[in-house]
């Protein structure tokens with residue numbers, strides 16, 4: 430029982446005993462029998478002790494007992510958890526206080542859960558909105574080209590092949606979006622199992638550079654690989670790591686300037702390889718940096734779509750790196766360039 434409750438009980442019992450003693454005294458006058466003062470004092474203290482013991486017993490056994498049984502049931506059903514007593518500055522040895530504290534904690538936990546669910550719901554709605562928006566653009570394009578061809582364009586040698594090529598490009602774009610969405614969904618639900626193997630990262634980087642050389646040549650961008658060793662073996666999922674390099678290097682070209690340069694530096698220590706991909710392209714304004722790994726986040730939507738971007742590339746990169754328990758960071762200055770640094774495991 431806490432101090433406040435004890436004082437209340439004492440006052441209540443004193444009042445009760447006092448009233449009883451006064452009643453005996455009044456009755457003694459009324460019925461003309463004598464009661465000595467010490468007998469009234471004895472009655473007062475006797476009654477005070479008995480009533481205090483009785484109320485205390487009643488409070489402890491009946492009220493405490495019921496509250497403890499209810500709490501035990503709620504804990505068993507996992508509705509509430511045992512509270513961390515150290516968090517409370519007040520004395521909560523009193524079951525009513527504890528019950529109060531547990532209910533407050535329960536309501537705080539539920540509030541947090543509710544906010545989390547609300548966030549997820551908003552995220553889901555935003556995601557669905559983004560997906561349908563991304564898919565609508567190529568679908569409407571295809572619809573437009575096909576309608577023109579049906580309306581006679583098919584016989585016009587000036588546009589028929591051109592429109593079929595454009596429709597084909599839109600199909601490619603839809604396939605890219607769907608492939609990226611599939612990868613994201615597998616990475617987020619954890620259904621994508623990594624196929625880990627040991628391989629030479631330097632060889633892979635050179636290979637990806639060769640693959641995107643034509644894209645780089647269109648802007649006259651030089652790709653430079655800087656490494657102290659020709660063989661740096663890492664232990665990771667070869668296909669997914671290749672996806673990281675393809676995304677980051679093709680971004681450095683998409684958002685790079687004419688006659689620019691992209692460097693890929695490979696450093697290594699006992700446990701990991703550290704890769705730095707740096708370009709001197711258009712850069713990213715500081716306010717966008719915290720969000721660029723989010724799904725569908727783009728600094729310049731128009732430029733990204735024009736370059737065939739889905740807005741999912743960096744999100745996939747981050748997921749793959751995190752699936753390997755590694756980290757990635759970005760730094761950038763508008764109009765000066767962007768640098769991504771990430772690690773890959775060696776064991």
Ligand code: ADP
Nearest residue numbers: 680681684727728733738739740741742743767
């Ligand atoms: P996207 O398909 O639009 O390229 P990403 O997820 O790969 O999507 O990138 C998200 C956004 O980050 C891009 O739209 C672009 O604005 C910005 N970005 C990514 N890489 C670079 C870079 N190397 N230089 C400048 N901006 C970049």
